[in-house]
Amino acid sequence: MNIELAKHIPISEILGKLNILPKRVSKKEYCYLSPLRIEKTPSFFVNIQHNLWYDHGLGIGGDLISFGRYYLESRNEDHTTSDALRWIKNIYQYQYTPDISFIPELQAENNQEEDSSLILKSKKSINHLGLIHYLEKRGIPLNLAKQFLKELHVQNKRTNKSFYALGFPNEEGGFELRNPFFKGCLRPKAISFIRGTTPKPEGIHLFEGFMDYLSVVSQLNGKKIKGDTIVLNSLSCIKQALPYIQNYGYRFYYTWFDNDNAGTRGSEVLADFLKAESSLKQVKMNKVYQAHKDVNAWHMKTLGL
Numbered sequence: 406m407n408i409e410l411a412k413h414i415p416i417s418e419i420l421g422k423l424n425i426l427p428k429r430v431s432k433k434e435y436c437y438l439s440p441l442r443i444e445k446t447p448s449f450f451v452n453i454q455h456n457l458w459y460d461h462g463l464g465i466g467g468d469l470i471s472f473g474r475y476y477l478e479s480r481n482e483d484h485t486t487s488d489a490l491r492w493i494k495n496i497y498q499y500q501y502t503p504d505i506s507f508i509p510e511l512q513a514e515n516n517q518e519e520d521s522s523l524i525l526k527s528k529k530s531i532n533h534l535g536l537i538h539y540l541e542k543r544g545i546p547l548n549l550a551k552q553f554l555k556e557l558h559v560q561n562k563r564t565n566k567s568f569y570a571l572g573f574p575n576e577e578g579g580f581e582l583r584n585p586f587f588k589g590c591l592r593p594k595a596i597s598f599i600r601g602t603t604p605k606p607e608g609i610h611l612f613e614g615f616m617d618y619l620s621v622v623s624q625l626n627g628k629k630i631k632g633d634t635i636v637l638n639s640l641s642c643i644k645q646a647l648p649y650i651q652n653y654g655y656r657f658y659y660t661w662f663d664n665d666n667a668g669t670r671g672s673e674v675l676a677d678f679l680k681a682e683s684s685l686k687q688v689k690m691n692k693v694y695q696a697h698k699d700v701n702a703w704h705m706k707t708l709g710l
Contacts, residue, residue: 408470408486411493413577416458416469418503422496422542424698427451430586439463441479469493470507504547523591525580526558533569537584540571543701544708545619547626551595553599553619557582559591573615573636575598581615581638589639596645599634608632608688609650611675612700613640613668617661620704632659640671647678659688663699 417427417435428447429437439449439460448461459466465475473489482488531537531547533556540550550571557572557580572580572589577595582588597615608631612618615636622629633655635646640662650658660675662668668691675688694703 408490410472411470411473411490412456412468414469414493414497415453416456416472417453419469419472419493419496420451423642426586426588427472441475468696518681522561522563523589524560524562525556525591526560528555528557528572531556531571534572536569536584539583542585542710543616543620544705544710545616545623546627549619549623553615555580557591573638575638583616594639594642596638596642597636598649599629599636600631601632601634603631605654606632607655608659609653609655610634610659610661611646612636612661613671614638614701617700620701621661624704624707637671640667640674643671643675643678650679651682657687657688659687659690661690664697665694668699 420426420437420440423440425440425483427436427437428460429436429552433452433454435451435453436447437449437451438444438447438463441460444462449458450461451458457466457468458472465471470486470489470493473492474484474486477488477492505522509651531540531551531554536556537547540547553573553649555572557570558567559570559582560567568584568587570582570589572582572591573640574580575593575595575597578595579594579595580591580596582590599618610618610630610632612621612634612637615638616635618634633649635649637646658675658679660672662672672687672689679685679687694700697703697706
């Protein structure tokens with residue numbers, strides 16, 4: 406990786422590989438929560454036309470190389486130009502030009518997961534190249550994804566703009582929505598229940614999101630988990646999961662939550678709700694992916710992504 410090549414890599418693509426998604430999108434620029442510091446109001450802008458960034462809170466900006474240096478410095482790592490170039494090379498594995506049909510014209514300021522302004526225009530099997538590319542980046546085989554996901558065409562009633570997303574159905578008729586630039590929900594927000602391959606299994610598995618669940622199934626070479634599964638679709642849906650767990654004869658519940666404060670707290674809350682079930686024991690699966698943020702990050706690492 407040399408300086409000239411690095412300058413032509415889209416900054417937005419590098420941010421996407423860091424799982425940093427824009428909060429607002431326009432034709433000329435994307436607006437993010439700053440990856441260099443903690444903030445509640447997005448003030449980190451990327452000019453798409455000129456491939457430059459600017460952090461209004463810090464009063465600094467520049468090209469991708471300068472971003473790499475500041476990003477490494479913010480994590481107390483070596484941050485020379487050579488360090489930044491190595492970091493960019495490690496993250497950037499192929500060039501991808503985003504399909505603009507993915508992008509809602511305006512996302513909610515707080516990127517709410519549930520948005521009443523979204524309506525479903527159509528639903529079909531996945532064949533959108535951008536969505537297929539996104540699945541490949543997350544390490545999910547297309548034939549596996551097609552068993553659980555649909556390609557949705559969604560419209561924002563406020564802006565009259567539409568976009569395509571992967572849709573994961575929940576138990577109330579809604580869908581979780583994902584594409585490289587959007588994470589949301591078509592109402593109603595609810596959990597998703599997936600029956601295992603074993604009748605009356607001893608265990609039930611709980612995941613925060615469907616990408617984590619599909620990661621485990623992918624690790625099993627496409628075979629469904631023997632026990633039953635609940636995908637919460639949000640830790641705020643934990644209470645919805647309780648009727649599916651209590652008094653069903655399970656002996657174990659396996660939690661595959663993120664390795665962060667929210668995941669830890671979610672595990673504690675669930676354990677507190679289920680403490681009356683004396684015969685039901687929690688098994689935290691974090692040890693499997695303890696060196697990674699979540700299950701999908703671990704899965705991607707095993708694939709060299």
